[in-house]
Amino acid sequence: MVEILDTTLRDGTQGEGISLSVDDKVAIAKRLAAFGVHLIEGGWPGSNPKDAEFFQRMKGVDLGEAKLSAFGATRRKGLLPEEDPSVLALLEAETPVVVLFGKSWTLHVLEALETTLEENLRMIQDTVAFFARRGKRVVYDAEHFFDGYKEDPSYALATLGAAAEGGADTLVLCDTNGGTLPEEVYAITKAVVERFPHLRIGIHPHNDAELAVANALAAVRAGATHAQGTINGYGERCGNLNLTSFLPTLVFKYGIPAIPPERLKGLKELSHFVDERANQTPNRRAPYVGESAFAHKAGVHVSAVLKNPRTYEHIPPEWVGNSRRFLVSDVSGRSNLLAKLQELGVDLSKEEAKRLLDEVKALEYEGYAFEGAEASFYLLAHRLKGGSLPFSVEGFSVFVHGSGLDTAWAEAAVRVKVGESLQHTAAESPSGPVSALDRAFRKAVLQFYPELSDVELTDYKVRILSGQESGTNSGVRVMIEMKRGEERFATVGASENILEASLKALTDGYAYALLHPSLKETVPKAG
Structure with missing residues (x-):
């Protein structure tokens, strides 16, 4: 002992x-x-x-x-x-x-x-x-x-x-x-x-x-x-x-x-609880408890793990309260895609899966990255099956006001279609244009989907995709993490315009919260 x-x-x-x-x-x-x-x-x-x-x-x-x-x-x-x-x-x-x-x-x-x-x-x-x-x-x-x-x-x-x-x-x-x-x-x-x-x-x-x-x-x-x-x-x-x-x-x-081994099933939860209290971002690559600890990306690995997890896992992830994840990217094969779809609860035919894989590779060539943005990948599959999103952004504008860098504040206006209704809303924020966009968008959709009020934005990351060649005209990728209760999920947006990329990722997050079975509550119909 x-x-x-x-x-x-x-x-x-x-x-x-x-x-x-x-x-x-x-x-x-x-x-x-x-x-x-x-x-x-x-x-x-x-x-x-x-x-x-x-x-x-x-x-x-x-x-x-x-x-x-x-x-x-x-x-x-x-x-x-x-x-x-x-x-x-x-x-x-x-x-x-x-x-x-x-x-x-x-x-x-x-x-x-x-x-x-x-x-x-x-x-x-x-x-x-x-x-x-x-x-x-x-x-x-x-x-x-x-x-x-x-x-x-x-x-x-x-x-x-x-x-x-x-x-x-x-x-x-x-x-x-x-x-x-x-x-x-x-x-x-x-x-x-x-x-x-x-x-x-x-x-x-x-x-x-x-x-x-x-x-x-x-x-x-x-x-x-x-x-x-x-x-x-x-x-x-x-x-x-x-x-x-x-x-x-x-x-x-x-x-x-x-x-006791049965207590170790709460290890990941304890790890994240302490990180949350200390205002720290959990280490994705942490052994045993990290989000990547049992994540599989290479097609050969995924194919083998589906047959027997012991081929590429040193212990069952459940022993420490973790779970197995399959990643999808432009280097993925069909095994990754099918495993990820099964994990997310999406059923596609082989022909649909092939079209989805082709679309993933095309979008990643444009700057998207789906391996860390499973919510956006879910919505991609949802749309491919003919599903629709509960809302769409028809246009937006952003203004930054202030007499100097220390006094700047942002104002955003969005035009959002919810069902047959077109909403024009505006909001302002001292925290910047992305925060103002988020507030304006929420104002537009909360009157139709009040359950989205408990969805929180927890992390925001921007990556320049071609900065050395294009400077401030470079394409950007925006990764956003949200949470609802204890459930966390991530989305991605890519564009040459950082605000457009941000809004794509934001709207994906709210759509996922409404559509995924593990997150959605009773959703009232728009209008």
């Missing part, structure tokens, strides 16, 4: 661009507990008011079997633990578990702390003992342990000994700079496990050399039974151990229990 400590709420928030409100932290803590994480490191109560408020809010919150932990440093040099405000703030958090970090590397003791090696050992033992005497479980994080061990193994081990003497029940070896190699982690962890056979040994790797998962697995193979990481690998510099990669590898590849 490997115990998992999640430090998304503490170490994860030290990552560039990651900021969580107290409400976000409370929501994520509850979600981590429901997922099955054993220890949740909530923050450093002595370092900032937000973390202090979080621990105050968490008092009395039921986390089930999960335990909340507070993080902090050993006492300052020359002070008793009970005289150190940071230590007392940890005590005031009233968590059952306290995670303390201390220095293992002589370089840090002498140059960062500017104290003696002997005083550092006393700082560790005194602080651990302070909490152990008060009935707290103490997890000791040996910062820079691997670098310290390689420079002076006897002193690095002595710091662990001081923590053990103070009453720590878990000694965590930190690869704080993230540059240690897996074979080094294995050998050093094995030596520590043999030296402290009665204690739980843990691993806390950073990802600066893209080795955090490999190093954590090496430590577990050497006998470590505690691992610390974050959801999606958030963390300082290049991040921490990515639990969304580490956990399924540990459980499904090594057969080592940590999180």
Whole structure:
């Protein structure tokens, strides 16, 4: 059994661009507990008011079997633990578990702390003992342990000994700079496990050399039974151990229990929940949980996967809450197309499928890209079968007003045909012409399809298709992502005019929300 400590709420928030409100932290803590994480490191109560408020809010919150932990440093040099405000703030958090970090590397003791090696050992033992005497479980994080061990193994081990003497029940070896190699982690962890056979040994790797998962697995193979990481690998510099990669590898590849396999079916959902709370775009190429993790594009691959998924998938995607996807592009064969149509619930004859593939290739030559815009591809197939769209744009105009770049605002007017009705609407936006177009279009169609009010625009990307040759006259491709509830979908538009391309992608998104069986509600008839 490997115990998992999640430090998304503490170490994860030290990552560039990651900021969580107290409400976000409370929501994520509850979600981590429901997922099955054993220890949740909530923050450093002595370092900032937000973390202090979080621990105050968490008092009395039921986390089930999960335990909340507070993080902090050993006492300052020359002070008793009970005289150190940071230590007392940890005590005031009233968590059952306290995670303390201390220095293992002589370089840090002498140059960062500017104290003696002997005083550092006393700082560790005194602080651990302070909490152990008060009935707290103490997890000791040996910062820079691997670098310290390689420079002076006897002193690095002595710091662990001081923590053990103070009453720590878990000694965590930190690869704080993230540059240690897996074979080094294995050998050093094995030596520590043999030296402290009665204690739980843990691993806390950073990802600066893209080795955090490999190093954590090496430590577990050497006998470590505690691992610390974050959801999606958030963390300082290049991040921490990515639990969304580490956990399924540990459980499904090594057969080592940590999180129950049935809980891992919620891994992708948890990953996206944390991204949403942190205002981050999910990494499409993330192992296990990314949208591309089980996406197949090459025709040979698709043909084989349709016969037996094991041919190109290392685990069933359902094990981690993901799903198989088939991509369509100008390099696709008929296998891709038929598989994608089946996935989208569209039934075409072979002749219709051939015409659709020819149209996809022609449109991609013009600048479209359908592999990431499945909603637009669905509408393409829908039209080929003779289906119609619920509305069409007959014309539009956009004006940008303002006395300078800092005061500009946009106004858009659209002419939209909905059924037999022709709607002329206008709207303005301080956020630019695309936002103004979106508002004007919504004003035209919401009176006929009020259910579209819950469709949200979540992402907008523009790519110049031939910028080096044509400069500002280049063709552009616009990719738009929308969501309705928990369902996300993407559309594409291409044109030499960026606003026309944007409007094509926008209208496809609203049409898809009305037409696709998984999204549409009862749709009132136009007029």
